[in-house]
Amino acid sequence: xxxxxxxxxxxxxxxxxxxxxxxxxxxxxxxxxxxxxxxxxxxxxxxxxxxxxxxxxxxxxxxxxxxxxxxxxxxxxxxxxxxxxxxxxxxxxxxxxxxxxxxxxxxxxxxxxxxxxxxxxxxxxxxxxxxxxxxxxxxxxxxxxxxxxxxxxxxxxxxxxxxxxxxxxxxxxxxxxxxxxxxxxxxxxxxxxxxxxxxxxxxxxxxxxxxxxxxxxxxxxxxxxxxxxxxxxxxxxxxxxxxxxxxxxxxxxxxxxxxxxxxxxxxxxxxxxxxxxxxxxxxxxxxxxxxxxxxxxxxxxxxxxxxxxxxxxxxxxxxxxxxxxxxxxxxxxxxxxxxxxxxxxxxxxxxxxxxxxxxxxxxxxxxxxxxxxxxxxxxxxxxxxxxxxxxxxxxxxxxxxxxxxxxxxxxxxxxxxxxxxxxxxxxxxxxxxxxxxxxxxxxxxxxxxxxxxxxxxxxxxxxxxxxxxxxxxxxxxxxxxxxxxxxxxxxxxxxxxxxxxxxxxxxxxxxxxxxxxxxxxxxxxxxxxxxxxxxxxxxxxxxxxxxxxxxxxxxxxxxxxxxxxxxxxxxxxxxxxxxxxxxxxxxxxxxxxxxxxxxxxx
Amino acid sequence: xxxxxxxxxxxxxxxxxxxxxxxxxxxxxxxxxxxxxxxxxxxxxxxxxxxxxxxxxxxxxxxxxxxxxxxxxxxxxxxxxxxxxxxxxxxxxxxxxxxxxxxxxxxxxxxxxxxxxxxxxxxxxxxxxxxx
Numbered sequence: 001x002x003x004x005x006x007x008x009x010x011x012x013x014x015x016x017x018x019x020x021x022x023x024x025x026x027x028x029x030x031x032x033x034x035x036x037x038x039x040x041x042x043x044x045x046x047x048x049x050x051x052x053x054x055x056x057x058x059x060x061x062x063x064x065x066x067x068x069x070x071x072x073x074x075x076x077x078x079x080x081x082x083x084x085x086x087x088x089x090x091x092x093x094x095x096x097x098x099x100x101x102x103x104x105x106x107x108x109x110x111x112x113x114x115x116x117x118x119x120x121x122x123x124x125x126x127x128x129x130x131x132x133x134x135x136x137x138x139x140x141x142x143x144x145x146x147x148x149x150x151x152x153x154x155x156x157x158x159x160x161x162x163x164x165x166x167x168x169x170x171x172x173x174x175x176x177x178x179x180x181x182x183x184x185x186x187x188x189x190x191x192x193x194x195x196x197x198x199x200x201x202x203x204x205x206x207x208x209x210x211x212x213x214x215x216x217x218x219x220x221x222x223x224x225x226x227x228x229x230x231x232x233x234x235x236x237x238x239x240x241x242x243x244x245x246x247x248x249x250x251x252x253x254x255x256x257x258x259x260x261x262x263x264x265x266x267x268x269x270x271x272x273x274x275x276x277x278x279x280x281x282x283x284x285x286x287x288x289x290x291x292x293x294x295x296x297x298x299x300x301x302x303x304x305x306x307x308x309x310x311x312x313x314x315x316x317x318x319x320x321x322x323x324x325x326x327x328x329x330x331x332x333x334x335x336x337x338x339x340x341x342x343x344x345x346x347x348x349x350x351x352x353x354x355x356x357x358x359x360x361x362x363x364x365x366x367x368x369x370x371x372x373x374x375x376x377x378x379x380x381x382x383x384x385x386x387x388x389x390x391x392x393x394x395x396x397x398x399x400x401x402x403x404x405x406x407x408x409x410x411x412x413x414x415x416x417x418x419x420x421x422x423x424x425x426x427x428x429x430x431x432x433x434x435x436x437x438x439x440x441x442x443x444x445x446x447x448x449x450x451x452x453x454x455x456x457x458x459x460x461x462x463x464x465x466x467x468x469x470x471x472x473x474x475x476x477x478x479x480x481x482x483x484x485x486x487x488x489x490x491x492x493x494x495x496x497x498x499x500x501x502x503x504x505x506x507x508x509x510x511x512x513x514x515x516x517x518x519x520x521x522x523x524x525x526x527x528x529x530x531x532x533x534x535x536x537x538x539x540x541x542x543x544x545x546x547x548x549x550x551x552x553x554x555x556x557x558x559x560x561x562x563x564x565x566x567x568x569x570x571x572x573x574x575x576x577x578x579x580x581x582x583x584x585x586x587x588x589x590x591x592x593x594x595x596x597x598x599x600x601x602x
Numbered sequence: 603x604x605x606x607x608x609x610x611x612x613x614x615x616x617x618x619x620x621x622x623x624x625x626x627x628x629x630x631x632x633x634x635x636x637x638x639x640x641x642x643x644x645x646x647x648x649x650x651x652x653x654x655x656x657x658x659x660x661x662x663x664x665x666x667x668x669x670x671x672x673x674x675x676x677x678x679x680x681x682x683x684x685x686x687x688x689x690x691x692x693x694x695x696x697x698x699x700x701x702x703x704x705x706x707x708x709x710x711x712x713x714x715x716x717x718x719x720x721x722x723x724x725x726x727x728x729x730x731x732x733x734x
Contacts, residue, residue, distance in 0.1 A: 076668075118693075119693065119694060119695065119696045120691075120693045120696060120698060122668060122696035123658075123659055123668070123669070123696050123697065123698050124698070128668065129668070194655070194658075405729075443729075445649075445652065445653070447653050448653075448704070448705065450702060450703050450704075452698070452702075453654060453698070453700070453702070453703055454653075454654055454655035454658065456655045456658075457653070459652060459729075
């Protein structure tokens with residue numbers, strides 16, 4: 001009897017030790033494992049944006065034709081992309097956040113969902129009214145609305161199953177991120193770093209919408225779900241516990257309460273480690289003089305246990321930000337990356353600050369931190385022992401001070417890369433990264449906090465880097481093991497579109513002028529296909545298969561920070577307009593309007 | 603009825619006379635030299651514009667983005683209409699109410715003067731200094 005019991009417990013323990021295999025939402029794992037679907041915004045939980053489909057390949061991609069198009073009926077910036085599950089396609093729009101379920105058989109709209117949202121959230125949204133798409137699991141489509149309502153819709157009918165309020169727009173809290181389903185939870189973040197929002201990540205039960213945990217980016221250890229003795233960070237060349245009050249000690253007074261560190265990017269998940277990964281954003285305000293200290297844990301890579309939210313490890317990339325180098329960009333998980341002769345299972349992150357980071361994703365060790373644009377000048381390098389960037393005084397807006405215009409900082413606030421997600425090619429273990437190539441002048445000034453009102457505190461001018469190719473973007477290939485650019489393809493404007501790489505040997509991305517481009521994955525300077533869509537592209541390229549044919553789809557619809565900002569707001573007002581011709585020119589290529597374009601071989 | 607008209611009449615006269623002290627001799631609510639040097643009130647208006655990040659919706663040059671072009675609006679709106687829009691907002695169109703902001707309520711005249719100067723083409727976009 002006793003031995004039998006022991007045996008049973010042994011089995012249970014064994015299951016618990018393999019949580020990824022035993023408990024992860026088997027449906028989503030199965031769906032993403034079949035390349036016919038595009039069942040998550042990044043194609044899989046590792047954020048790889050890779051597809052094993054190869055019907056469309058480097059030899060025939062030149063023959064691509066438009067199969068069908070679909071208008072969302074909404075203007076403004078269209079980020080994210082469609083999901084495809086079986087014979088259905090689900091696509092979203094920016095505010096008012098419509099969702100369409102489209103039958104792939106005949107492109108009929110099976111159902112449409114349009115939430116009623118208070119338009120007063122519009123001015124509280126930072127950089128246009130974008131939304132980065134929906135998630136699927138358990139027969140439900142999850143929509144994270146701008147007004148912070150997280151909604152579960154019946155995937156068959158579009159009827160609301162549950163709805164929960166994730167934040168408060170009256171305090172400046174809004175949402176633009178896509179929800180992500182890991183195991184039995186839907187994970188979402190919060191936007192509002194420009195409104196003094198205190199960032200957090202939250203997990204809700206996919207069945208009921210009940211909040212399971214919520215972990216803040218700043219504040220007391222318990223509210224961040226940090227254990228001072230067990231949560232680790234890179235310290236003097238090794239991992240060490242963060243210690244007590246690691247955030248509180250890094251802020252003056254109560255500033256952490258309005259300290260930013262918002263969480264509006266893409267999240268990834270390692271089923272074996274049961275860890276989810278994401279980045280926290282800029283500290284509020286943009287005036288560094290007003291918030292002394294390292295401002296932990298803004299600008300940080302986080303690894304949290306999916307079930308409890310407890311923080312396994314953190315790494316702060318830009319302590320005491322002085323440039324709005326928001327750390328929210330995606331964490332891509334890749335296995336067997338050769339770092340100094342050893343294969344490592346890593347997390348790769350291309351930060352706004354211009355450094356590409358490679359971390360051991362189990363332990364949080366810093367392995368590589370190198371510039372992924374040679375014009376990055378605000379820091380000479382990252383000290384690999386302390387993990388801290390070595391800031392150049394000339395470009396330090398803190399050192400130059402408030403009401404001083406610090407000139408020539410590269411990259412600009414929108415970063416060497418913003419939210420536009422990169423792709424990983426397991427065939428050659430290289431990363432395909434859409435980047436910005438923009439510098440700035442930055443003048444911080446004092447601001448006072450009023451709940452729900454902008455708390456920015458800096459004026460910026462942005463322009464292409466002097467002494468470069470004159471354009472404002474590059475599409476690059478990156479070796480995360482060595483931290484080196486393998487190849488760089490210049491683009492006229494920022495590449496603000498998520499990349500796709502496939503087993504067909506192609507990499508595809510969109511441009512702000514509105515082109516879809518596919519290049520040879522082994523030599524990205526070879527442009528194999530180009531098509532001008534209805535509007536500028538800030539959406540991501542996705543691919544799927546239906547009835548034996550491979551399709552590639554992308555949302556067009558200029559806007560977002562890149563589109564609106566570049567087209568309208570970034571002229572150097574006092575220094576003459578010579579340097580900014582490039583930005584204004586975007587108007588010569590594109591207009592607003594959301595359209596999904598789907599490509600197929602003839 | 604008559605009384606109402608009388609009161610309105612006085613109000614009209616006051617409004618017509620009031621620019622005498624608040625406005626420069628040419629009838630403009632701002633003073634400007636060289637396009638980027640302005641009187642103190644207008645300067646505070648620009649600082650308010652900057653601090654409340656109005657450019658996020660209306661554009662760095664007030665040319666309009668998510669929100670309307672203020673270059674055009676300020677040619678059309680009366681000062682009272684302008685104040686009403688800013689302080690009470692236009693929630694149905696997405697314009698928030700700024701009556702909760704001390705900086706806005708204290709500098710609403712300067713904000714009007716600054717934007718009027720922009721609409722008139724007299725004040726340049728970008729950084730301003732105080733006219734001494």
